[in-house]
Amino acid sequence: MPELDLTASSLDLTRTICDIPSVSGEEAGLADAISVAIGTLPHLDVHRDGDTIVARTDLGRGQRVVIAGHIDTVPINHNLPTRDIRNDGEPYLWGRGTVDMKAGVAVQLKLAAELIAPRVDITWMWYDHEEVDADLNGLTRLARTRPDLFEGDFAILGEPSNGTVEGGCNGNLRAIVRTHGVRAHSARAWIGENAIHAAAPALGRLAAYRPRDVAVDGLVYREGLNAVRIGGGVAGNVIPDLCEIEVNYRFAPSRTGDEAAEHVRNVFDGFDVDVVDIAPGARPGLDAPIAKEFLAAVGGEPQPKYGWTDVARFSAMGVPAVNYGPGDPHLAHHDDERVPVAQIEAVEQGLRAWLTGS
Amino acid sequence: MPELDLTASSLDLTRTICDIPSVSGEEAGLADAISVAIGTLPHLDVHRDGDTIVARTDLGRGQRVVIAGHIDTVPINHNLPTRDIRNDGEPYLWGRGTVDMKAGVAVQLKLAAELIAPRVDITWMWYDHEEVDADLNGLTRLARTRPDLFEGDFAILGEPSNGTVEGGCNGNLRAIVRTHGVRAHSARAWIGENAIHAAAPALGRLAAYRPRDVAVDGLVYREGLNAVRIGGGVAGNVIPDLCEIEVNYRFAPSRTGDEAAEHVRNVFDGFDVDVVDIAPGARPGLDAPIAKEFLAAVGGEPQPKYGWTDVARFSAMGVPAVNYGPGDPHLAHHDDERVPVAQIEAVEQGLRAWLTGS
Secondary structure, eight states, X not given: OOOOOTTSOHHHHHHHHHTSOOBTTOOXXXXXXXXXXXXXOTTOEEEEETTEEEEEOOOOOSXXXXXXXXXXXXXXXXOOSOEEEEETTEEEEESTTIIIIIHHHHHHHHHHHHOSSOSSXXXXXXXXXXXXXXXXXXXXXXXXXXXXXXXXXXXXXXXXXXXXXXXXXXXXXXXEEEEEOBOEEXXXXXXXXXXXXXXXHHXXXXXXXXXXXXXXXXXXXXXXXXXXEEEEESOTTEXXXXXXXXXXXXXXXXXXXXXXXXXXXXXXXXXXXXXXXXXXXXXXXXXXXXXXXXXXXXXXXXXXXXXXXXXXXXXXXXXXXXXXXXXXXXXXXXXXXXXXXXXXXXXXHHHHXXXXXX | OOOOOTTSOHHHHHHHHHTSOOBTTOOHHHHHHHHHHHHTOTTOEEEEETTEEEEEOOOOOXXXXXXXXXXXXXXXXXXXXXXXEEETTEEEEESTTIIIIIHHHHHHHHHHHHOSSOSSEEEEEEESOOSSOGGGOHHHHHHHHOGGGGOOSEEEEOOOOTTSEEESBOEEEEEEEEEEOBOEEGGGGGGSBXXXXXXXXXHHHHHXXXXXXXXXXXXXXXXXXXXXXXXXXXXXXXXXXXXXXXXEEXXXXXXXXXXXXXXXXXXXXXSEEEXXXXXXOBOOOTTSHHHHHHHXXXXXXXXXXXXXXXXHHHHHTTOOEEEEOSSOGGGTTOTTOEEEHHHHHHHHHHHHHHHHTO
């Protein structure tokens, strides 16, 4: 089993844990290595659940912060092992997981070992299966069996945010819009009714749709309503009786899931709409005093998070939560995934500054 | 090998050849049975090419008529063996192939054996692979190797036409209309460009399209322009960069294939249009004196044929051609395919009357 040296630099630690492949479902090796390394630290109580590891300080501080990161990645595509590269003269670490989100995890591991007496109690969480179905997510499982471990006054997810604080996240809704018709031989089309033609006004509404920009707690969230898939047709000589449009609605955290569903049904009024999945967003929660302290310590201008992340899970539990990690989110899942070394170091310093009050 | 009694009634002969399954590609058994039965007839010169059989009289008549029928069927779907049924009190033969087009073939086989001295020379053709790609069609093959066998003054295809004469056929064009975009994560849709949304005006034009009714040589052909398939999308969280609409244009025989392609390109002006297949139609050709004689002998009001048939092949060779066979074309390929016994007998009598001049 590879050994993790938690006293190494956060760059070296990032390189080491990226080079231990951990595609969703295959996190055991990395989880084992983390367990062993963290298990030697007397200042942390360690709990393991599947491939999720929770390590807590218990110093009796007045406040507790949850700091979490997922250890799985999307599939490798000829982008491991990692490489040290330069981009516009700046040093980068290149390879699967460098952005999403092992650099963030490396910083967390290093600080978990180093900070034996932080000014707040800390619950560190490293979890599995974030890149796949929410049902499989290690935090979903843990929230069911050990909801007490989620207690805290604030939560920080180390998701890539370019080293700035990204507050909250948009919600995510998936719906199927169906149009119906009557099959017939295409040589006698007038006997049938074309379901693909019937989809024209639904696509027309999507094309004409102007998404909102919504300010929530001082951050502006951009929404989006898009067809992500369309399908219909039986054979080359048959008038089709069904067309299905899969629609994805990214909605500002000012809207509840129910309100988002109602909005989509309104947009497609008169059509057969089947809302199949709703993940509500998260308000940025930056007005909480502890969040303001955090922002002051790490610096920079907070930004809204557009993609859905597990901050929504904490937000739903009443814990204000932000994303704060190295790496450009646009490069997550990209085959050329690469993280600037300077961002890894900046996030390490930002977290340390706040957690030690230095 | 099953034996064919060509002196049996056309109903019994239909039953016998329907109960010899001959789905496209598996016609050998039926072709063998036909070869053997026809091979015993001294008044016919028989030529076999694969599973296509050509049998010709050579009486030195002033005119020659080609009478053809395909011996393959679409796949069986629990609809063999045949059954004698009644529908509204009328006797029917039920089962795969009864309509498309073994009743027509049975009548032809019976008359080929019976008519040793018809008033015109006859070229009988029974051919394979009509229900699949045109490349596989037995007549395509034969036209390449033995074009001389197609010579004639008139052609009759025994395709189901409810026992009336259906003249010519609509042409058939297939095109792909593509819209393009730029991929992006659906959480940041504004970075991309949605190819499915871009398809809205193309579907709008299809929905608004009013097909023509076109009179050609006295018959009125109904056209049709339809989307038969649509597809697009990459994943549930990706803005799609491609949408493809497969369009089927059925066009009156007054239009050439090139004119039909130009029309489709005009309808989708501004879009990326790829015409992938054109089968020109056939003018009814009912103004030829021999066609008029035929019409007078078999009686009834001629109708236009909407579906594409091999009459177009003869028409393209300069041979006027019509469809004339028992069975309702709406029931072709239907699981409840069934032919009225009276229509089989009427077509037999009609053909006999004309071919004998009685």
